[in-house]
Amino acid sequence: MISPARANIAYLYTMTLMKGFEFKVNSQATRVVIERGVLAGVGQLAKGEAGLADVGRVALISDDRVAPLYSAAVVKSFEQAGFEVELIVFPAGEASKTLATAEMLFQTLADKHFDRSGLIVALGGGVVSDLAGFVAATYKRGVRFVIIPTTLESDVDACLGGKTAVNLPAGKNLVGAFHQPALICVDPNCLTTLDARDIRAGLAESVKHALIASPEFLTWHEQHIDELLRADPGLMETLIERNLKIKADIVSRDPFERGDDRMLLNLGHTLGHAIESQCGYAMRHGECVSLGLLGACRLSHTLGLLDIQIVERVETLLRHLQLPTTLPEALDADKIAASILNDKKVVAGKLSFVLLRDVGDPVISQDVTPDDYLQAYRSLIG
Ligand SMILES: NC(=O)c1ccc[n+]([C@@H]2O[C@H](COP(=O)([O-])OP(=O)(O)OC[C@H]3O[C@@H](n4cnc5c(N)ncnc54)[C@H](O)[C@@H]3O)[C@@H](O)[C@H]2O)c1
Ligand SMILES: [Zn+2]
Structure with missing residues (x-):
């Protein structure tokens, strides 16, 4: 023995x-x-x-x-x-x-x-x-x-x-x-x-982590589109390790989401969750996150925080990863607004919305009005 x-x-x-x-x-x-x-x-x-x-x-x-x-x-x-x-x-x-x-x-x-x-x-x-x-x-x-x-x-x-x-x-x-x-x-x-559709949905979360934490990792996605879509196992090891290190770094700073750090992980998720529930869960979570990320980038630009070139770059990347960038059909905008206000991130009537100033430079805003996010949502209707 x-x-x-x-x-x-x-x-x-x-x-x-x-x-x-x-x-x-x-x-x-x-x-x-x-x-x-x-x-x-x-x-x-x-x-x-x-x-x-x-x-x-x-x-x-x-x-x-x-x-x-x-x-x-x-x-x-x-x-x-x-x-x-x-x-x-x-x-x-x-x-x-x-x-x-x-x-x-x-x-x-x-x-x-x-x-x-x-x-x-x-x-x-x-x-x-x-x-x-x-x-x-x-x-x-x-x-x-x-x-x-x-x-x-x-x-x-x-x-x-x-x-x-x-x-x-x-x-x-x-x-x-x-x-x-x-x-x-x-x-x-x-x-x-795993279904190819589920691979693509997972890639949306990876783009989210890159947008929150690493310009270099965003470029890496742009350089490896084909291998990512094929879920090349060697590349996936690298992809997974990069993602989990980004998340671990944020989680260890704010394990119980008491401060702002962990809330950054919600980039794209306020709009994403609203779309997910309004489509009756017909789309994958990651597909809704793709739409939510684009909506959050557009809103960041409308509010004067983010360059339009970065919005376009994110849209192109999501499209190359075969993730949705437009809603297939219009969901009820009023219900979307109601759904956003029911979001868990609403505390004392204020919604915390994660915006971007640049890739790797997210910011939490409590000044986004219901009209602002409805406009961002409407921009997604194809
Ligand atoms: N705790 C967290 O921090 C956190 C973060 C993100 C998402 N979530 C939760 O995760 C859930 C979504 O996760 P998901 O997308 O993994 O869904 P899931 O667990 O339902 O898996 C999707 C489908 O794929 C099948 N499947 C799983 N692995 C497979 C494989 N290797 N080969 C073939 N089929 C396989 C499953 O049986 C299922 O039918 C949601 O409930 C969401 O709330 C939690
Ligand atoms: Zn998610």
Whole structure:
């Protein structure tokens, strides 16, 4: 039998060869590993994490589209690393992100006498990690948590930051908690089975991060259009790492969205969410974010903050990434306005809107009037 010390050295050696980084929220560390094929080694990685050393059992939570594709490899990896694994599956899709599904998961864990020494592992897109994360945050007042994202939306955004939630009939993500995963294990090979439309939708979030934080990263997108659309696995490793580092940097400065920092991540999302709910979720989230980013850039220009050349550059990039830049048909503008005012970002009647002064130079404004954002919205009607 291999001694714990040697196992630890082997683990440290493996870690030095892997792409990724560690970041801290308050004093809690999250390790992020991004590597093609890492799915088959996730059990060993979890075992090597100091914060997970005493884990006994694993509850692997996934949806019924992802589980047939990837759960066998994950179960095998955890079992080989000495964990006992229970797989729990729920129907794929946003419609499952409810208290009812959470209750089913709580009940299943309780029936199996899952205790606080256990580990919840989310395998899937943002729906799985938001829901499994919410269960991990609240079951027995909180158990440890690992995320294995499988969509580009989740690889570049949803997997990191500790926001967990379920939806209510009154709106998305209205019940939730902050709960940081101990480990995020991203295997870009999972993207090979994802629809091309979902790849493009994930790229919109990547453009958002570039606009918030890095002119150089925006140029990088412009230089790699074809590889991005093909989801070239090597390039995806780089793309994911860049995105998660940008987000980790912002999240560690403002983990609970109390200051302005984390709000910057909402660039394009006020208009985007309004469009998403008004189209009855017929478009992908990332597609609505694409429209929202363009609307926010146009509004920034109208308000005298942003050069028109940058607005045009963003529009061209989104078009080259085959993301929508015009709404296919007009949605009811009054409903859009009402939807914006219902936004979670409205505090004491004031809406905080993220604008851009330049690429990498976002600013939060509370002076945007309903007329301003309606004008930005109308500019998107093709
Ligand atoms: N917590 C956060 O910070 C955060 C950030 C962004 C989005 N989100 C949430 O994420 C959710 C959207 O995430 P999503 O776009 O990943 O949706 P999703 O989890 O519903 O996945 C989309 C579809 O793709 C399927 N799928 C997943 N991986 C696959 C793969 N590798 N191959 C084939 N099919 C696969 C899923 O089964 C599902 O049908 C929303 O609920 C949103 O609120 C959360
Ligand atoms: Zn988003």
